[in-house]
Amino acid sequence: MSLVMNQEQLADYMENIFPQVHKDFVVEELNETSIVMRLLVRDAHLRPGGTVSGPSMFGLADVCVYAIILARKGRQALAVTTGCSMDFMRKPDGGNDMIARCTLLKLGRSLAVGDVLLYSEGSDKPVARATLTYSLPPEGSAAAEFG
Amino acid sequence: MSLVMNQEQLADYMENIFPQVHKDFVVEELNETSIVMRLLVRDAHLRPGGTVSGPSMFGLADVCVYAIILARKGRQALAVTTGCSMDFMRKPDGGNDMIARCTLLKLGRSLAVGDVLLYSEGSDKPVARATLTYSLPPEGSAAAEFG
Amino acid sequence: MSLVMNQEQLADYMENIFPQVHKDFVVEELNETSIVMRLLVRDAHLRPGGTVSGPSMFGLADVCVYAIILARKGRQALAVTTGCSMDFMRKPDGGNDMIARCTLLKLGRSLAVGDVLLYSEGSDKPVARATLTYSLPPEGSAAAEFG
Amino acid sequence: MSLVMNQEQLADYMENIFPQVHKDFVVEELNETSIVMRLLVRDAHLRPGGTVSGPSMFGLADVCVYAIILARKGRQALAVTTGCSMDFMRKPDGGNDMIARCTLLKLGRSLAVGDVLLYSEGSDKPVARATLTYSLPPEGSAAAEFG
Numbered sequence: 001m002s003l004v005m006n007q008e009q010l011a012d013y014m015e016n017i018f019p020q021v022h023k024d025f026v027v028e029e030l031n032e033t034s035i036v037m038r039l040l041v042r043d044a045h046l047r048p049g050g051t052v053s054g055p056s057m058f059g060l061a062d063v064c065v066y067a068i069i070l071a072r073k074g075r076q077a078l079a080v081t082t083g084c085s086m087d088f089m090r091k092p093d094g095g096n097d098m099i100a101r102c103t104l105l106k107l108g109r110s111l112a113v114g115d116v117l118l119y120s121e122g123s124d125k126p127v128a129r130a131t132l133t134y135s136l137p138p139e140g141s142a143a144a145e146f147g
Numbered sequence: 148m149s150l151v152m153n154q155e156q157l158a159d160y161m162e163n164i165f166p167q168v169h170k171d172f173v174v175e176e177l178n179e180t181s182i183v184m185r186l187l188v189r190d191a192h193l194r195p196g197g198t199v200s201g202p203s204m205f206g207l208a209d210v211c212v213y214a215i216i217l218a219r220k221g222r223q224a225l226a227v228t229t230g231c232s233m234d235f236m237r238k239p240d241g242g243n244d245m246i247a248r249c250t251l252l253k254l255g256r257s258l259a260v261g262d263v264l265l266y267s268e269g270s271d272k273p274v275a276r277a278t279l280t281y282s283l284p285p286e287g288s289a290a291a292e293f294g
Numbered sequence: 295m296s297l298v299m300n301q302e303q304l305a306d307y308m309e310n311i312f313p314q315v316h317k318d319f320v321v322e323e324l325n326e327t328s329i330v331m332r333l334l335v336r337d338a339h340l341r342p343g344g345t346v347s348g349p350s351m352f353g354l355a356d357v358c359v360y361a362i363i364l365a366r367k368g369r370q371a372l373a374v375t376t377g378c379s380m381d382f383m384r385k386p387d388g389g390n391d392m393i394a395r396c397t398l399l400k401l402g403r404s405l406a407v408g409d410v411l412l413y414s415e416g417s418d419k420p421v422a423r424a425t426l427t428y429s430l431p432p433e434g435s436a437a438a439e440f441g
Numbered sequence: 442m443s444l445v446m447n448q449e450q451l452a453d454y455m456e457n458i459f460p461q462v463h464k465d466f467v468v469e470e471l472n473e474t475s476i477v478m479r480l481l482v483r484d485a486h487l488r489p490g491g492t493v494s495g496p497s498m499f500g501l502a503d504v505c506v507y508a509i510i511l512a513r514k515g516r517q518a519l520a521v522t523t524g525c526s527m528d529f530m531r532k533p534d535g536g537n538d539m540i541a542r543c544t545l546l547k548l549g550r551s552l553a554v555g556d557v558l559l560y561s562e563g564s565d566k567p568v569a570r571a572t573l574t575y576s577l578p579p580e581g582s583a584a585a586e587f588g
Contacts, residue, residue: 017195048164054209054228055202062201081201082552083524083574085232085379087407087425089400105411105420106383110551111523111576113381115409115423117399126399129409129425131381133524135552138579229405230377230427232526234554234572236547252558252567253530257404258376258429260528262556262570264546273546276556276572278528280377282405285432311489342458348503348522349496356495375495379526 003032004074010067013075025063028099035068038121039098050094052127057098057118058086061130064102065114069134072107079112083133092127093120110136150179151221157214160222172210175246182215185268186245197241199274204245204265205233208277211249212261216281219254226259230280239274240267257283297326298368304361307369319357322393329362332415333392344388346421351392351412352380355424358396359408363428366401373406377427386421387414404430444473445515451508454516466504469540476509479562480539491535493568498539498559499527502571505543506555510575513548520553524574533568534561551577 005013007030015022024045029036037060039045045056062081069079092098099119106113112134117126152160154177162169171192176183184207186192192203209228216226239245246266253260259281264273299307301324309316318339323330331354333339339350356375363373386392393413400407406428411420446454448471456463465486470477478501480486486497503522510520533539540560547554553575558567 053206054231055206058205058231059200059202081235083232083234083381084201084205085230085425085526087230087377087399087427088228089402089405089407105381105423108383111383113383113423129399129407131379131423131425133381133574230528232379232572234524234546234574236549236552236554252528252570255530258530260530260570276546276554278526278570278572280427280528347500348525349500352499352525353494353496375529377526377528378495378499379524381524382522 003030003071005071006030010071013070014067025060027067030068030071032072033104035064035071035102035104037064037067037100037102039100041094041097046094052092052094052098054088057088057092057128058084058130060098060100061086061102061116061118061128062132064100064116065104065112065132065134068102068104068114069107069112069136072104073136079134079136081132082135084130086128086130088128090125090127092118093123096121098127108136110138112136150177150218152218153177157218160217161214172207174214177215177218179219180251182211182218182249184211184214184247184249186247188241188244193241199239199241199245199267201235204235204239204275205231205277207245207247208233208249208263208265208275209279211247211263212251212259212279212281215249215251215261216254216259216283219251220283226281226283228279229282231277233275233277235275237272237274239265240270243268245274255283257285259283297324297365299365300324304365307364308361319354321361324362324365326366327398329358329365329396331358331361331394331396333394335388335391340388346386346388346392346414348382351382351386351422352378352424354392354394354412355380355396355410355422356426358394358410359398359406359426359428362396362398362408363401363406363430366398367430373428373430375426376429378424380422380424382422384419384421386412387417390415392421402430404432406430444471444512446512447471451512454511455508462500462504466501468508471509471512473513474545476505476512476543478505478508478541478543480541482535482538487535493533493535493539493561495529498529498533498569499525499571501539501541502527502543502557502559502569503573505541505557506545506553506573506575509543509545509555510548510553510577513545514577520575520577522573523576525571527569527571529569531566531568533559534564537562539568549577551579553577
């Protein structure tokens, strides 16, 4: 129940493995069971009408859960997303960044589950919620293989 | 139970409303209860390792259900996504387009539900499945408002 | 943002409308955005191996969200469940009651969304999580009709 | 890709392991990738208003996917449900049995995914849809342990 990467190490590692997307995401807080991540909203994340696109919100929620698994399991953690449920509840404000607050509900031998609430910065009403499940590779193997 | 836009009209309309994304998607088949859509996979859709990214698959599934609602309800159908569940089952092949086969399970007064199976072209085993729910605006109103 | 039934009124009302199930459920806490409910685990809720059955957990989560909608909207609130996602994370202990902690994330004009964490009493690790969505009837109409 | 139990063997086995519930369920059809199961609707499955309860529908969907995993993997298959998503689309008819049509989308080393459509007998419009995910025990071990 401890972190193997701190916030800075996690940010460095993500910059290395996801050079094309790391500019979108900033780790704001990290502890053993939760992470807060910011999506730096740019035009590429918007839909007509000035809202943040669904795929951008999906990506933010997915990255959150992946990042906390990395921080707990370390760089060898080649976890893969196996499931996602999301509810979109309010219109996101395309003029503000999005803040995702993720709680790691389970980190088992072969499955991890994280809950995420997404907010437009400055509002306390969640725009969306998501739960992501990850398959973890067996000890000693190279990667999870979608089960 | 009939279409108010045919395949060509739907493609034209989507090109108008989503100029930035319509180059990604091609409507391949359309009838009253199902639609087949192609994602023209480009570098922007890929993840390290040569797989199609989760947000790209989410976007494809979401567009499918939106498009068949449009084709059934017409241009005034300002439906909004309210829910999504997805299961990622196999590694997508980043070297091929993705084909989404969507079935419209329900088109009610205020809610629509569509099921989608996603394939890498050339394989008959689904890469992922998704169900999307949409909130439909009341008759005469401008738009659904996330319920 | 206020309750139209307090904890006692809610319990009385549920006893009237669900005489066959009210003996299973006890409202433990209630406020405007959250509810805690206990499932009095009996043999009928168990599976071989002494765990609580999936349908019993589904029922508990569903009743939680329904109850808080009732407490907020009042007796005319003929809401219907339209969606559910659940993750089962640990083996429930059939020898203890289950405690469900529900947060009402949204109560809109036509849709409500509640998140639920389920625990075996005495443990602080959740057995399962659930999100339930409800369709609410338009003002003045008799009932929601599954959208 | 073949069955290790046929329809009769599956029914016998389920009667042995689930004596308390097997009277509710009848396997109607079975092949390598799909199963059709009937819920013999009785008063215990009903809600006020004469509809089939949500927990009963959850239970039917869950049993379907479990049964086809059993038929494919054999009696040692101590699979556990890890996830479920459901959409409730129409009011079930409490005066008729429910028919569940399940497709096994994936049967991997450690995860299985099945899609289910639920109908009130005599109607071709689905009452509900469900996707269930199961965790499968590693070869040689006694049971899956919720990941």
